[in-house]
Amino acid sequence: MEFVVEVENLTKSFGTKAVLQGVSLKIRRGESYVVIGGSGSGKSVLVKCILGLIPYDVGSIKINGRDISKLSQKELFQTRLKCGVLYQGGALFDSLTVIDNVSFGLVYGYGMPKKKAYAIALEKLRSVDLDESVARIYPAELSGGMMKRVALARAIATAPDIIFFDEPTTGLDPITSGTINDLIVKCTKEMGISALSITHDINSLKHISNRVGLLHNGKMIWEGSNAELTTTTNPYVVQFINGNSHGPFTSN
Amino acid sequence: MFLVRVGRLFISFLASIGNVAVFMLRSLSFGFAPPYYWRQILQQAVQIGYFSLPVVGMTALFTGMAMTLQCYAGFSEFTAENAIPSVVMIAMTRELGPVLTALMVAGRLGASMTAEIGTMKVTEQIDALTTLSVNSYKYLVFPRLLTGTTLLPFLVFIDDIIGILGGYLVGVYHLNFNAANYIRNTFEALTFSDISSGLVKGAVFGFLICLMGCYQGYFSKGGAEGVGRATTNSVVTSSILILLFDCILTFILF
Numbered sequence: 435m436e437f438v439v440e441v442e443n444l445t446k447s448f449g450t451k452a453v454l455q456g457v458s459l460k461i462r463r464g465e466s467y468v469v470i471g472g473s474g475s476g477k478s479v480l481v482k483c484i485l486g487l488i489p490y491d492v493g494s495i496k497i498n499g500r501d502i503s504k505l506s507q508k509e510l511f512q513t514r515l516k517c518g519v520l521y522q523g524g525a526l527f528d529s530l531t532v533i534d535n536v537s538f539g540l541v542y543g544y545g546m547p548k549k550k551a552y553a554i555a556l557e558k559l560r561s562v563d564l565d566e567s568v569a570r571i572y573p574a575e576l577s578g579g580m581m582k583r584v585a586l587a588r589a590i591a592t593a594p595d596i597i598f599f600d601e602p603t604t605g606l607d608p609i610t611s612g613t614i615n616d617l618i619v620k621c622t623k624e625m626g627i628s629a630l631s632i633t634h635d636i637n638s639l640k641h642i643s644n645r646v647g648l649l650h651n652g653k654m655i656w657e658g659s660n661a662e663l664t665t666t667t668n669p670y671v672v673q674f675i676n677g678n679s680h681g682p683f684t685s686n
Numbered sequence: 687m688f689l690v691r692v693g694r695l696f697i698s699f700l701a702s703i704g705n706v707a708v709f710m711l712r713s714l715s716f717g718f719a720p721p722y723y724w725r726q727i728l729q730q731a732v733q734i735g736y737f738s739l740p741v742v743g744m745t746a747l748f749t750g751m752a753m754t755l756q757c758y759a760g761f762s763e764f765t766a767e768n769a770i771p772s773v774v775m776i777a778m779t780r781e782l783g784p785v786l787t788a789l790m791v792a793g794r795l796g797a798s799m800t801a802e803i804g805t806m807k808v809t810e811q812i813d814a815l816t817t818l819s820v821n822s823y824k825y826l827v828f829p830r831l832l833t834g835t836t837l838l839p840f841l842v843f844i845d846d847i848i849g850i851l852g853g854y855l856v857g858v859y860h861l862n863f864n865a866a867n868y869i870r871n872t873f874e875a876l877t878f879s880d881i882s883s884g885l886v887k888g889a890v891f892g893f894l895i896c897l898m899g900c901y902q903g904y905f906s907k908g909g910a911e912g913v914g915r916a917t918t919n920s921v922v923t924s925s926i927l928i929l930l931f932d933c934i935l936t937f938i939l940f
């Protein structure tokens with residue numbers, strides 16, 4: 435299987451509001467794909483459709499070569515274990531300690547004994563530069579940057595084939611953003627995990643991406659490699675990268 | 687124009703009943719299938735059974751006391767004081783016990799359920815459960831429905847006892863009833879159906895509180911403000927449903 439995720443002609447509307455209008459996208463194994471686009475262009479909806487969190491109208495989505503609409507409930511849950519997600523706000527479970535959060539997918543998803551799951555969770559915490567000292571505390575006591583790191587540890591704990599990053603650096607200071615970017619690169623380059631990220635952070639974009647797609651008006655209007663990003667003359671891309679207020683994008 | 691508005695309101699009312707029904711069926715069908723999340727169930731049991739006790743107990747005590755005083759004011763006019771213990775007992779077991787317990791639990795537990803699940807919803811924690819391969823109906827909703835339905839009758843039973851005790855205290859120590867007579871008058875009138883009808887009501891109310899609490903939380907949207915609105919809705923709808931079903935059940939059980 436060459437591709438981890440294959441999305442074809444995906445269409446999704448909420449009521450009369452068409453959000454995605456035929457989006458296609460393929461992510462190769464080991465590739466770090468970044469989707470950019472204006473606010474409300476449907477980036478989060480795209481990711482939620484791929485994860486099966488919201489139903490879509492038309493099109494097909496394949497993960498590891500299997501069409502997710504044809505999977506049974508059980509197979510769908512097994513497929514999801516192969517997808518790590520770093521949610522925008524972290525989405526750590528408030529009522530559980532850090533270690534219980536990180537080992538959650540192992541215990542509940544894989545049915546692993548707690549002791550073994552904790553050992554793996556600790557190892558994952560270390561790989562995001564945290565140690566045992568945070569294991570027993572609750573998410574509310576963590577800083578924003580630490581929360582993101584714990585959430586990342588939780589996302590990689592189940593040994594996923596692909597990780598979805600929803601605006602991983604939004605709301606963090608430049609240095610913490612840098613650390614998170616490095617960790618994302620570490621996941622993709624060293625651990626060989628594929629990634630699909632959403633970001634508005636151009637700095638982060640240049641750092642973490644192999645391929646970039648620009649989503650606009652429900653369609654992927656440009657796609658190219660990281661290098662092409664700076665050489666392209668596509669007016670949308672140029673405006674987006676430079677953050678000009680003049681150009682084909684009109685702010686709403 | 688007016689008719690159109692009423693019609694629309696009626697349709698949206700029916701639609702929300704449908705949504706609640708679907709939500710309920712999903713929770714039950716996922717919940718009763720293994721694996722079972724015992725830890726979640728136990729945690730909820732402690733929340734409902736143990737931490738609600740002080741509130742419920744106090745409500746019962748004061749209600750039983752006030753009830754006895756009120757009865758005395760009325761009954762003593764035609765020297766029917768002997769009926770007071772049994773009236774208090776029947777009022778507590780059949781009506782006040784279940785209804786007051788349920789209303790207190792709706793305010794305390796229903797509200798916190800909605801707030802907790804609603805917060806999980808708007809901060810994407812419910813999505814995170816799903817992508818970590820856990821069915822959220824099974825993990826969040828079912829344990830609450832199960833423990834609410836099974837434990838509320840126990841709370842009602844305790845409420846009955848404390849309420850009757852409150853009546854006894856006022857009767858014997860304030861109104862100078864003979865203690866032995868008071869107890870005899872209470873238990874002579876007691877029938878099995880007095881207790882059982884209250885317990886049945888308790889189970890139904892417990893189910894309603896948890897169903898509305900979870901439903902409102904699960905479908906809340908729009909950040910912290912949305913969760914606040916959902917919490918209010920949860921308490922209001924479950925309180926109304928409690929009183930509505932109390933009326934229906936009283937018709938059926940008598």
Ligand SMILES: Nc1ncnc2c1ncn2[C@@H]1O[C@H](COP(=O)(O)OP(=O)(O)OP(=O)(O)O)[C@@H](O)[C@H]1O
Pocket residue numbers: 448453471472473474475476477478479480
């Ligand atoms: N559950 C929903 N019900 C109705 N409309 C929705 C829902 N979810 C998203 N939308 C709409 O779909 C559009 C795209 O939303 P989405 O969250 O995907 O935007 P986005 O590209 O992620 O924006 P941002 O960069 O601001 O996060 C928005 O206009 C939003 O109002």
Ligand SMILES: [Mg+2]
Pocket residue numbers: 477478479
């Ligand atoms: Mg978004």
